[in-house]
Amino acid sequence: MNVGLLGLQGAFLDHIRHLKTLNADYTIVRDSKGLEKIDRLIIPGGESTVMMKFLTLFHMTGLLQKRIDQGMPVWGICAGSILLAKKQDNKNGILNALEIKVQRNAYGRQAASEQKNIDIPILQRFDFPALFIRAPRIVSCENRVEVMARSDNDPVFIRQEYIMATTFHPELTDDPVFHEYFLNL
Numbered sequence: 522m523n524v525g526l527l528g529l530q531g532a533f534l535d536h537i538r539h540l541k542t543l544n545a546d547y548t549i550v551r552d553s554k555g556l557e558k559i560d561r562l563i564i565p566g567g568e569s570t571v572m573m574k575f576l577t578l579f580h581m582t583g584l585l586q587k588r589i590d591q592g593m594p595v596w597g598i599c600a601g602s603i604l605l606a607k608k609q610d611n612k613n614g615i616l617n618a619l620e621i622k623v624q625r626n627a628y629g630r631q632a633a634s635e636q637k638n639i640d641i642p643i644l645q646r647f648d649f650p651a652l653f654i655r656a657p658r659i660v661s662c663e664n665r666v667e668v669m670a671r672s673d674n675d676p677v678f679i680r681q682e683y684i685m686a687t688t689f690h691p692e693l694t695d696d697p698v699f700h701e702y703f704l705n706l
């Protein structure tokens with residue numbers, strides 16, 4: 522299995538140690554050719570506006586949408602979940618893959634970033650240290666979306682069949698459990 526790490530911008534390198542722990546092969550994806558070689562893709566946290574510009578500049582958006590439509594598993598982290606969303610702040614989303622509406626930077630500025638301990642029964646993790654860094658809020662989810670974990674009642678880990686999203690950054694903890702879950706999607 523070849524896991525793609527979208528490497529246009531943001532926190533993609535932090536995933537590598539977890540993939541290594543799980544003995545998964547990975548490729549850093551920076552163009553359409555890279556998108557063709559992978560079996561699944563991690564869209565990292567970072568700055569969604571910048572990633573969106575690069576996806577457009579490198580003519581990757583259409584192919585990425587197509588691969589997702591055809592069933593390639595994807596995990597969006599924070600900015601990645603914004604890119605995957607169908608609606609973002611009342612506009613149409615970029616990849617239009619996840620049936621959610623998100624509000625960017627809904628919890629405040631960088632300084633308001635924080636760790637919250639959350640329960641994730643499906644992963645058998647309780648009081649998991651979830652790191653929120655200028656996270657989006659998932660404002661609404663349509664029927665196909667399963668909420669796997671919440672923080673203060675907001676969905677923060679969701680899954681829609683083979684697409685998952687976390688509005689926090691599991692790659693910044695030492696626990697590879699989210700990566701393991703993603704590899705089994």
Ligand SMILES: NC(=O)CC[C@H](N)C(=O)O
Nearest residue numbers: 566567568569599600655
């Ligand atoms: N940690 C993150 O990915 C931050 C997301 C960023 N605030 C955005 O709107 O794209």
